[in-house]
Amino acid sequence: MTKKIVANWKMNGSFEESDQWLVNFIDRVESANGALKNVEAIVCPPVIFLDSMSASIMDYSFEKLEEKISAQNKTIEDFKEDVLSEMILNGRPISLGAQDCHYENSGAFTGDVSAKMLVEIGAQYVILGHSERREKYFEGSEIVAKKVAICALQKIVPILCVGENKEVRDSGKHLEFVYRQLLASVPKGVRFEKLIIAYEPIWSIGTGVVPTIAQIKEMISLIKKIAKEKISEIADEFFVLYGGSVSLENSSEILSISNLDGLLIGKVSLNADDFFEICKKASS
Ligand code: PGA
Numbered sequence: 713m714t715k716k717i718v719a720n721w722k723m724n725g726s727f728e729e730s731d732q733w734l735v736n737f738i739d740r741v742e743s744a745n746g747a748l749k750n751v752e753a754i755v756c757p758p759v760i761f762l763d764s765m766s767a768s769i770m771d772y773s774f775e776k777l778e779e780k781i782s783a784q785n786k787t788i789e790d791f792k793e794d795v796l797s798e799m800i801l802n803g804r805p806i807s808l809g810a811q812d813c814h815y816e817n818s819g820a821f822t823g824d825v826s827a828k829m830l831v832e833i834g835a836q837y838v839i840l841g842h843s844e845r846r847e848k849y850f851e852g853s854e855i856v857a858k859k860v861a862i863c864a865l866q867k868i869v870p871i872l873c874v875g876e877n878k879e880v881r882d883s884g885k886h887l888e889f890v891y892r893q894l895l896a897s898v899p900k901g902v903r904f905e906k907l908i909i910a911y912e913p914i915w916s917i918g919t920g921v922v923p924t925i926a927q928i929k930e931m932i933s934l935i936k937k938i939a940k941e942k943i944s945e946i947a948d949e950f951f952v953l954y955g956g957s958v959s960l961e962n963s964s965e966i967l968s969i970s971n972l973d974g975l976l977i978g979k980v981s982l983n984a985d986d987f988f989e990i991c992k993k994a995s996s
Pocket of ligand 1: 917955
């Protein structure tokens with residue numbers, strides 16, 4: 713299974729920095745002699761940078777395709793339009809995602825962005841229910857489930873975050889908490905091609921405190937069990953990621969967890985070189 717390595721920039725960066733990040737990341741992909749094997753890198757910048765990053769990614773992919781086609785002594789005109797656009801899409805060195813969306817397609821929701829708009833701008837993924845949104849914007853699981861549901865209709869892949877706080881962990885009720893939070897955040901009556909669930913213990917996000925491998929494994933196993941038994945009818949494919957203080961140093965050990973499908977990385981992902989190095993470690 714392809715591992716998903718997700719960069720969550722949160723509210724950081726500028727146009728110039730986002731450009732430079734992409735140039736650095738693509739340079740690293742090039743010098744590593746092509747794409748990362750069995751790894752999908754996904755970058756989720758603030759929504760304002762998506763448009764220009766999407767254009768740069770498509771330009772790069774188009775240039776690469778032109779090189780490939782001319783090496784075969786053919787020209788662009790030799791290919792049908794739909795085949796060409798499929799090849800350009802498949803040649804992207806990195807996928808794009810957003811950090812949130814609204815659950816309606818349009819309407820009187822000042823300041824919000826819909827999943828439909830994100831798709832239009834080139835996003836393939838959207839992080840939903842991140843603990844910072846649950847805590848700072850009081851987003852409950854009911855709202856999160858509605859946001860996840862609109863993704864199924866708009867064909868954008870949700871990266872649904874769940875995780876307990878320190879108090880819950882200390883009380884020993886973390887498994888029960890995540891069980892309930894996950895089921896409450898997953899909508900009924902819709903169908904996804906892909907559904908990504910990220911386990912992000914709040915006590916680990918941005919703190920440098922990382923759960924033990926056994927603690928991560930225990931939670932990933934629980935989420936996979938819930939996915940299999942309770943929500944498998946709504947998605948063809950499930951991926952379960954870990955997020956919280958992932959670094960260059962600890963990423964290999966975390967990635968060695970056999971049932972883990974990838975990582976969601978905050979602070980460290982702001983550095984394109986470090987993010988690339990972690991993607992490389994996930995490659996097989
Ligand atoms: P962190 O953030 O890697 O900076 O801990 C992870 C996240 O919030 O997604």
